[in-house]
Amino acid sequence: MITLSSDFGSPYPAAMKGVVLQRSDARIVDVAHDFPRQNVEAAAFWLREVLPYFPPAVHCVVVDPGVGTERAALAIRAGEHALVGPDNGVLVPAARALADDFEVFEIDYDDPGSVTFHGRDVFAPAAATVHEAGVAGFETHEQFEPTEEYVDLTFPELIEREDGITGKALVVDSFGNVITNIPGRYLQAQFDTDVTVNGVWAPARRTYAEVDTGSRLVTVGSHGNVELAVNQGRGDERFSVSPGSRIRLRWT
Amino acid sequence: MITLSSDFGSPYPAAMKGVVLQRSDARIVDVAHDFPRQNVEAAAFWLREVLPYFPPAVHCVVVDPGVGTERAALAIRAGEHALVGPDNGVLVPAARALADDFEVFEIDYDDPGSVTFHGRDVFAPAAATVHEAGVAGFETHEQFEPTEEYVDLTFPELIEREDGITGKALVVDSFGNVITNIPGRYLQAQFDTDVTVNGVWAPARRTYAEVDTGSRLVTVGSHGNVELAVNQGRGDERFSVSPGSRIRLRWT
Amino acid sequence: MITLSSDFGSPYPAAMKGVVLQRSDARIVDVAHDFPRQNVEAAAFWLREVLPYFPPAVHCVVVDPGVGTERAALAIRAGEHALVGPDNGVLVPAARALADDFEVFEIDYDDPGSVTFHGRDVFAPAAATVHEAGVAGFETHEQFEPTEEYVDLTFPELIEREDGITGKALVVDSFGNVITNIPGRYLQAQFDTDVTVNGVWAPARRTYAEVDTGSRLVTVGSHGNVELAVNQGRGDERFSVSPGSRIRLRWT
CATH class of the missing domain: 2.40.30.90 (Bacterial fluorinating enzyme like)
Known part of the structure; x- marks a missing residue:
């Protein structure tokens, strides 16, 4: 199962679905594509609330104000789940909610032809690769490199x-x-x-x-x-x- | 097949899907999640128009202004279809359109942790239970009690x-x-x-x-x-x- | 696989899904149902951009300002893909993008009961028929007649x-x-x-x-x-x- 989350509205997510379906027979479930635009904190909150209700899945998330800059692309293993998305903190609260411990991998990708649609050209293919390789062992694929460095996100103090x-x-x-x-x-x-x-x-x-x-x-x-x-x-x-x-x- | 209908907007229905997919491998089809908010009559109208076009399915419907009150939760058998949702009339016109005759069951549920998200905590699990037990015989599950009392809904006279x-x-x-x-x-x-x-x-x-x-x-x-x-x-x-x-x- | 695209908003596409699912077990993928209303050129543009990312599929498209008039209904074979929709040009740019060459068939349909919902009553059943017959040979079904006449659509000159x-x-x-x-x-x-x-x-x-x-x-x-x-x-x-x-x- 691959879930898709973004702030893309419509019809951009359809291209992501096509790309996934070219590479995988996985069930695809939309979480939301109307997250508040480029609001990493809001998306991180909703993903933390919603993803733990899912059975084991690969969760592909694209809320990415830094698209086109040097920010890394990540795949995170969190128990039987994996998360794929930009290195801006959006994945981290959900990873903490899905498992006591999680491992972070940097995705090595060729510079895609487009500079503005990493959802279609980087994250959707990576999510399909993680799904096909399996959450337990996707890092044997050369595209994934373990890393200790990533952008964290915590919600504000009371x-x-x-x-x-x-x-x-x-x-x-x-x-x-x-x-x-x-x-x-x-x-x-x-x-x-x-x-x-x-x-x-x-x-x-x-x-x-x-x-x-x-x-x-x-x-x-x-x-x-x-x-x-x-x-x-x-x-x-x-x-x-x-x-x-x-x-x-x-x-x- | 399980269809989902609500006035929840986004991303709440994703949690319902996760809950269903934890319990069932059924195909999930969204009917709509943008029904006019808490407008039972409008949702009842659309469901009566749309659901008869579906093959046999369990239809989970959450338009529920009475959430958190004492209103009952219902499962209705209508021919080869079942409907699951709140006892406010929203299911009844569709049940009449799906079959000449229908049987109503009250769903016995534990008070869920949340008082405001019965869609996720009561109706989605019940729909999965009905689907797994089968429309023909779900009432053998202890959670379902036949009842003659339910809120009816008819459209206004001309x-x-x-x-x-x-x-x-x-x-x-x-x-x-x-x-x-x-x-x-x-x-x-x-x-x-x-x-x-x-x-x-x-x-x-x-x-x-x-x-x-x-x-x-x-x-x-x-x-x-x-x-x-x-x-x-x-x-x-x-x-x-x-x-x-x-x-x-x-x-x- | 059958994809659905329209300017119908909600909940009308759900009836199309029901009709397809009555006749086919195909995977259904929504491309978009919020294309700008009755804007054939905009829908044609998006379909040309998005559909080539999909694996072979039957693409059912309903953006149809001429519904209820004499305009024909078409099925187009474009490589391993097929497109089904009204004869107003909306399918043509995508057909060109999907294959070097394409063949056009007119769909013979009984006048449906409704004059305003060909999406449900004409195009969805035709898409299911094309899918079940197979893209390679759907024209052996009596409903499809080869034609050289259809409305073309090209984007404006620079x-x-x-x-x-x-x-x-x-x-x-x-x-x-x-x-x-x-x-x-x-x-x-x-x-x-x-x-x-x-x-x-x-x-x-x-x-x-x-x-x-x-x-x-x-x-x-x-x-x-x-x-x-x-x-x-x-x-x-x-x-x-x-x-x-x-x-x-x-x-x-």
Whole structure:
């Protein structure tokens, strides 16, 4: 199985699928091709949330603001999974979530004819090669060189205070829910009370349905993190925050 | 074969696919993940139109404004097809279209860790279970309990008059065509004449190409219902209607 | 393998998939369903760019402003590939790219019940028939009649001048990059100089990363054509052009 993730929109991913299918009979599953454009942190977050639900697979990821520069191309072995993509940190949080330990390999590739479509010309062929060689032993292929050097990515630190906690908005999902880097356990003691978010009042509740349609709430999403939401509405607009915004929760 | 339908956008459906693929080797086909958000009636309409074109399959549907409340989870057997989703009526019109008769089962599930992602934690695993057990005999699995009680959903009644008929706009498709609940047979006698729609004049025609580019028309869509359209334009904007609007057709 | 391409958005393509799966066990791959609406030239361009990356397949294409009129339905054999779609030129550039030579067949079909969904009622069944009969010999099926008459489509001519070249904007991709019909070789001699585009100054560069974030550039895209772009921004907005616009490049 090969999964594909990118910020390419349409129809570019189809060329990647064609390239994979020229070289492999693997099942292909799209994770998403509408990740926020060139937003490595947002893609890294979603991949960490979603890829662990998959059975063993090769995950090909192309969110690559550095395309055309000297950045390396990587293949990572993480347990029975492999990840293929640019060396900008986008693969690393998912690798940590997939296995306790992981090994990183640099992909040696010929300069492709195109400078702007490494997804099709570098990463898709490499993903097919990893899949055909097998995750357990793909590094016997001459194209892969073990490396200790790669770009890491960690999500921002929290600032804990007696009366609350400060974190950051990581991503906004397609519903307008604002997903933060604050673990849900911080909010659980506050359920059924009211809190403030950057000074704006909102009830802390377990489910959307506990507030009226159109009302704000702070809850814990399926990813386990604190989420700013509006029942049947857009949390990003009502809380006036966007990816990267500081989020200060205060208990009241 | 397992089909997936939701209002989740992206990338949430990928987690559902991962969960299914952990448990089943079934072919997975996406029907749509951009159904109008939490609009049970619109999703029910589209599923009734689309699912009968499929060969026997398990159809997993998650349009679920009641997630986190006490609403039940259902599996429905409809001929050689099965439907899995929330007990809010969204499955019922499709079940009626797939078979003359259908049987409803309540899914017994452990309260999942998450309160907001039953698609991943309840419905996807249940769909895989139904698929692996087989549509003919999935109820031998202890998780399924026959029930006579479920939420029904029927589309609104028509009001017939001598000089016309009044119905309702059900959904707007991605082209801006307004699909009503008025069966096409009411319009057929009016083809090649002009009618009014909520007082707005429009020609009744068999095909878009019978009016100029940019002109309004009233026609019968591929679903067999009356449709308000604009040749190469958006009917919803030119007729000023949206899902739920009353649609009064009057012959002239 | 059957690929599907259309301007249908969602959920109409799902009905096409169901129809194919009723008749064939082929792998189905979506190329795109968000081609610019009823824009035959844009779809023809993308198909020519993308389909050659696929292994042998039947490519079913529905971008069909003439649906409901007398336009024919075609199946084209191009090497080991086949293309199925309306006779409006949308298939022809891809056929030329897939094989040196190609043969055109008219599809004989019963007038389907619907006048507006030939994708589901004519083209999807025909694609399944071609796939099941095999690309090498599908014309032995009575439904296919060889024909020499079909609508051709070629991309517009260039006007070369001593100090530059004039072409046309073909499509805008989902990033806002404007793809022209000007082959990249015209720009290569100008790399690292500045040029003007319709009088607007812009650097000619090999990669996006050679200009600042938010800055205009003229480059050569992965398709090999000249492209108007903005590093991490939208070229269509900053150059004020849209599909069909005249593009005059002038060396300075």
